[in-house]
Amino acid sequence: MAAPLVLVVLAAVTVRAALFRSSLAAFISERVEVASPLSAWKRVVEGLALLDLGVSPYSGAVFHETPLIIYLFHFLIEYAELVFMITDVLTAVALYLAIQDFNKVVFKKQKLLIELDKYASDVAELIRTPMEMHYIPLKVALFYLLNPYTVMSCVAKSTCSINNTVIAFFILATIKGSAFLSAIFLALATYQSLYPVTLFAPALLYLLQRQFIPVKLKSKSFWLYTLQYGALYLCSLVVIICLSFFLLNSWDFIPSVYGFILSVPDLTPNIGLFWYFFAEMFEHFSLFFVCVFQINVFFYTIPLAVKLKEHPMFFMFVQLAIISIFKSYPTVGDVALYMALLPVWSHLYRFLQNIFMLSCVLVVCSLLFPVLWHLWIYAGSANSNFYYAITLTFNIGQILLISDYFYAFLRREYYLTHGLYLQKQDGTEAMLVLK
């Protein structure tokens, strides 16, 4: 399996290199869908230039990345293109290895459940075979590397790619079972963009599953492991933050990075939901609505944890999607990450209800983004409502996609345990309805 992966990687690197050398690079790096105030490359360069002039890069609300990024790019600024290509490749390889291992786990679990007779008798067509699961890791790497969103993100040199890499390594570490590395990568991801803290729950559930610790509130080993993992995570987070303090000898970066993410002062249009609302919100209410919007990201963790505690990887996928839909400054790079994981659940295809319409919605919206931007900003014949409509539709499409997958997953689980041809009490055919 290494050879096809290498081929895919080579193809991806070629595409990116070609785009870097073309005139599209400048155009793409200006696009608001790709470069948000958090992740724009322009701002990184500006921050480094400010540092060279002897001024703190966090003065003036230009630079909102973490000090570790400053350190990384201080020495690598001339090789920036190479760095971003390498991060993309690393993400793809990490996802590939992670999904390979995950497939093994899934298959083992499935075998166990079959032998324990947990499945109903007529679900033969729902059982997954190694044959069909063989190419999934490659498809995941392919989906990530050749996704136009990723390519645009890489060409724009958006630091979202680096965030994706860290999250991919976190997923790899979690699946491999190393709580230590998983906590460290999660701390790095949280340190960079704060929202991955919600991935703590799925990672914890997965690690508990691996250690065969049942998730019961009264169980002591459960709490012990949770505390261990939580302590590892928090300690590494604290260590990283303290280390960042020593880079510039100031705590400036905390309001600039985390204050910025949480309080959303910059209302440049992006593909998210925050900008339009807060552009016309009265000052009086803005604090309340910022809180409401931010809670939206963290809110689904507990219910999903309750529902999906047997399937932490799916939970992680849904959580990643929720982060990239509801975060304060989303970009298409975030979307690319969870879309890369779609092939892992390609066996749910038969249960997806709206997949055709949703893929049309997503494709059309992505194509309409630049069109309506041009109409609004340059031609002046549209206004922000048009662009926001497309943003809304795109996000609705994403939400419906996730809920479609969620429902399909639950349906499959239900069919597995209750049989494919459901019957009501009196023997007629029953329909499964999501309540």
Added chain:
Amino acid sequence: FQDQAEQFFRSSHTNNWAVLVCTSRFWFNYRHVANTLSVYRSVKRLGIPDSHIVLMLADDMACNPRNPKPATVFSHKNMELNVYGDDVEVDYRSYEVTVENFLRVLTGRIPPSTPRSKRLLSDDRSNILIYMTGHGGNGFLKFQDSEEITNVELADAFEQMWQKRRYNELLFIIDTCQGASMYERFYSPNIMALASSQVGEDSLSHQPDLGIGVHLMDRYTFYVLEFLEEIHPASQTNMNDLFQVCPKSLCVSTPGHRTDLFQRDPQNVLITDFFGSVRKVEITAETISLDPNLTTFESKPPKEELAAEPLKYAEQLPVAQIIHQKPKQKDWHPPGGFILGLWALIIMVFFKSYGIKHMKHIF
């Protein structure tokens, strides 16, 4: 004759300019246009030529469809005095009277295509009269019913003028409600300011004309003009008399003035230093030897530390100093402690996760 010669140099200006601005439009603001045109007439009568007057009128009252007497703008009731006519040269008319244009005129930052008549081509020996009228409030003056100029902007514009040596002395007269707030923020030297009302007071209009149907003049300007009618180019009337114009009994509002930025004593400032363009020509058959150290006219010691500087021309930073003012390009390096800490952590994590036994493969 020595004295006379020194008196010759008492006021240090050589040319006069006037910037007369009416900022309101619409028919019912007839009086503001009439104010400005009356001041224009007086200033022209006292000698400032059209080439040295920048007249900005925000609306055309003479040809307004509501004017029962077209092509006239009256400044006195019973239509006694028509201040309009075919020798009125309006430089900025109608929608050209904006805050931006006004500030550009003052500071001289005008596009190269602007005609001469629209420029204030003053130099460091110019005395400038700036007269503004319209609707104002505490700290601002309304332009054209759609924008405002604040007292801070105005003060900064005057400071720009000072730094570019665009005036020798400046007289600022404003006839609006709460006019005194507009001169509160001035901080450049050699500015004298007069206003028609204090902060919190309204300036009132003088008399309506029932034939035309609007108020024709504002009180303050009316009495200032009555005062100016007595002035002729050789008048020796000084500023203190101008400060007495329009007491509260006549004007209902309390006029204010500000002289703390002005170097000379208002007693010694002639009205014609600002309102007229008096050429200092004196014909004599005698020869007068001018003392090379004509320092006696600078008898007043400089009140603030600025005064020593401004009386000299072009006191600027030496060019050599300016050239070397680029900031030194110090390269920033991350502190050693940080690098050490970071890499120590990374190595610790690596060995913790992969085991100490790998160490011996490396070393």
